[in-house]
Amino acid sequence: MxxxxxxxxxxxxxxxxxxxxxxxxxxxxxxxxxxxxxxxxxxxxxxxxxWACRRVVEIMPRLMCRKWGQMTFDGETAESIQERVKKYSSDLVKYSDDLELLESKINLIQWMEKRHKELCVRKKFKQAQNWANLYGSAYILLVANDDEDYSQPLEVNNLSKIEQLIVLDGYQIYPDGVSNYERMNPEYYCLYTGVLSDAKIILPDNYKTSNKIHKTRILEFIGNELPFRERSRNNGRGASVLEPFIDVWHRFFNAYASISRVLTNFSVFVHYIDGLFDQLWQGGRESQRKLSERLSVNQISMSLYKGYAADKEKEKMEFINRNLSGVSNAAECLKDELVAASGVTASVLFGQFAAGLDASGKITGEQRFLNDLVEEAQQDKFTDNIDRLNALLLSEDDTPEDDSNHGWNWIALYTESPKEKAEITKIYAEADKINVESSLLVSGGESAPSATQQPKEVEEPEETEDRMDAVRLSNLEKVGGRVRYRGKLYAPNKPYKVGDRYYVLATKNGFVQLVNFSKDDVDNGVYADNPYSPTYWANLYFSFATPVTDDSTPVKKIIDWQGFKIGLQYLPFEMRHNKMLTAGYGHFQKTRGADKMAVDCYVGTNLKSPKLFVIEQMIDGEFDEEKYVIGVNSIEEARQIYLEVMPEEMLGSISECSVEELRRLRVDANLVTIPGYILSEEEFGAIADIGDDDVKEAVTNWKAIAPSAYVNILSAE
Known part of the structure; x- marks a missing residue:
């Protein structure tokens, strides 16, 4: 080559x-x-x-800081605290202690707002994120009065006051370190050489050019995240948001410039000359000179006389219009690519709003998307930094005393307009009216009691403040995948069953609160969107309906095994809970398990095997019930049958047990006659022993009706 x-x-x-x-x-x-x-x-x-590159850099920091956020103490904002103060002011004797506590919280919130304004926190965060978006990384240096060198950690116990916040971009300061690991997990930061001469301008007088800056005195801001190796290659910086945008912008700009030039010269002038090719071929340079002079005459003629002169017999002049069909579609494709590369919506990038942002009186789908986009950016890029800064401010010498748990709540960019809120209230009111008229609700919004229900005692409603126990999730101790809340470990947003009640540590806007619910909290007529509401979790957990239990599923066949009759509700290769069974499933008749129902069992193909295995089924780490497995030769076969249809986290222990142990679960209740007939071992074997062709046919039929999310769940093909 x-x-x-x-x-x-x-x-x-x-x-x-x-x-x-x-x-x-x-x-x-x-x-x-x-x-x-x-x-x-x-x-x-x-x-x-x-203008486009500038907007891509600046638009998200601007939106992230437009509404900003507010301090919370014990999960309460200033507005909710003020409402409680107004409520308690009507009875000073009863609520004197509560009022004193609330007033201390209000004083602390006002003090924090004052410190934020003094340090220009909102402005500094916006500027830091601007430079992070442009250069890939930016930093805020915390100028603290703690009588320590900049190379020493910033300890809250020694902190007197945060004096100033200084924004430095990724080309003014860099993470110190020789190896990749040190640069990616820096203990110190240093100024670039070119900035050292300006250190006295940028930094206070007590900073020495030879000093390193400890990481606890730095707040880091990132543009776009990079993989480990790429960030190391980029000197510890993230990626600029312009990296994926510039090339797309060049294509977009050049395409539109080309379209503009085409529109300017939409018509092409063509001058036909009889025998032109032969003249140029035979005449050489002299013919080329004469042709050039002839075309120059055209230009002069058009300029002076607004027309052309031509030989009627040997020349012809014509304007040909260009065909621009399909150009608009191509331009729209370029525009869509530009919007995708920018990371914001088209209306924000181009400033195009048909009738104003809120002209319709409702939040549009685009605004909801932008809300989510901004909230995600605030959580990812701002929350850790604002929490660190607020913790330091609360440690200053002149901070008002308060033992509350502090937090930060981001304010949504767009909220429902008064018109939309009124429409929602109207819809709920109309629904309540219908329910009252149909006796589904009684006056006051309570569910109407049925004929078999006993009337409930009227209880005093709990005070709202007794349930305001939400705390910030980031403040809780993390143990594995769980957090410690009030001395117990919980996995956030995962319900736990205790008796007839369910408990869940619900999260909302970075805060958590323990919620208990049961089936009684299900309300099909209410759209509860508050994770702190029992109805929200009851509707979600119980899927807006009472689930059908396995024991209510009709028995299709009955088999004999070791003196027990087993009612098969599902035969092999049938669907249960949207998954295909590879074994039969049913229950031992005339038995009662831990759930006070007949003992469930999986039935393998070898009914001659006397082995019996028991599985402890778990839900969210708590024991649920026992599942038995028969018709297998080993504990591994039993495990495999269970895991093919149930998630691994529900599998507790699995062990072999005797038939005698199972007989202890028998009850003396009369046998309920169930339609069906008893299968012989040979008949059951004919059903269970499915060949390859049968498997393919079953999988094909299953895929035809299965949700797309489960199409690849089997590897039988």
Whole structure:
């Protein structure tokens, strides 16, 4: 292979030759950004010269800081505390202690708001995220009065006051370290050499140019995250949000510029000359000179006389219009790609709103998407930093005393308009009216008691403050995948069953609260969207309906095994809970298990095997019930049958037991006659021993009716 053949020309673009791009006479050679990192100068040039690049850098920090957030203490915001103060003020004798506690919280919130304004926290966070978006990383240096060198950790016990917040971009300060690990997990930060001469301008006088800055004095902001190796290669910085945008912007801009030029010269002027090719071929340069002069006459004629002069017999002049069909579709595709690369919605990027953001009086789908986008960015990029800063401010010498758990609540960018709130209230009111008229509700919104229900005693409603126990999730001790809440371990948002009640540590806006619920809390007529509501979890957990128990499923066949009659509710290769069984499933008749119902069992193909295995089924770490497995030869076969249809986290222990132990679960109740007939071992074997063709047919039929999420659940094909 020659040197030319081995030459990799993929990074090179030359529009005159048509290499790497379209033929555009306004472009010149440039090298593509194949490694993914633009230089600081290139990023700054795009940021300064391009409105689109500037908007992509600035729009998300602007939206993240528009409504900002508010301090919370013990899960309460300033508004909710003020409401409670108004309520308690009517009875000063009864609520004197509560009022004193609430007033201390209000004083602390007001003090924190004052400190935020003094330090320009909102402005500094916005500026830091701007530079992080542009350069990949930015930092806020905490200038603290703690009588310690900058290289020493910032200890809250020694902190007197946070004096200032200084924003430094990723090209002014860098993580110190020799190895990749040290740069990715820095203990110290240092100023770049070019910044050292300006250190006295940027930093306070007590900073020495030889000093390192300890990580506890730094708040880090990231543009786009990078994999470990790429971030290390980028000197510990993240990626600029312009990295994936600039090339797309160039294509978009050049395409629209080309379309504009085409529209300007929509018609092409054609001058036909009889025998032109032969004249040029035979006449040489003299013929070319004469042709050039003839075309120049056209230009002069059009300029002076607004027309052309031509030989009627040997020349012809014509304007040909270009065909631009399909250009609008191509332009829209380029626009869609640009919007996708920007990471924001089209209306925000281009500022296009048909009738104003809130002209309809309702939150649009695009606004909801933007709400989620901004909230996710605030949680990922701001929450840890604002929590660290607030914790330091609360440790200052002149902080008002308060033992409350502090937190931070981000305010949604868009909320329902008064018109939309009124419409929602109207819908609920109309639904309640219908329910009252149909006796589903009685006055006051309580469910109407049935004829068999005993009237409930009227109880005093709990005070709202007794249930305001929400605390910030990040403040709780983490143990494995769980958190310690009030001395007990919980997995957030995973219900636990205790007796007839269920408990769940519910999360909302970064806070958690323990909620208990049961089937009685299910309300099909209410759309409860508050995770702290029992109805929310009851509706979610019980799927808005009373689940059908296995024992209510009709028995299809009955088999004899070791003196027991087993009612088969599901035969092999039938669907149960949207999964295909590879064994039979039913229950031992005339038995009673831990759930006060007949003992469930899986039935394998070898009914001659006397082995019996018992599985402890768990739900959220708590014992639920026992499942037995027969018709198998080993404990591994029993385990495999169970795991093919049930998740592994529900499998507790599995052990072999005797038939005598099972007989202890028999009851003396009369046998309920169930339709069906008793299968012989041979008949059951004929059902259970399915060949390859039968498996393929069963899988094909199953896929035809299965949800798409489960189509690949089997590997039988």
């Amino acid at each position: 020659s040197e030319i053949e081995r030459l990799d020309a993929s990074p090179l673009e030359n529009v005159f030759l048509g290499i790497g791009t379209g033929r555009d006479p306004n472009e010149h050679n440039r090298v593509r950004n194949l490694n993914g990192f633009y230089s600081r100068e290139a990023l700054e040039a795009c940021y300064i010269s391009s």
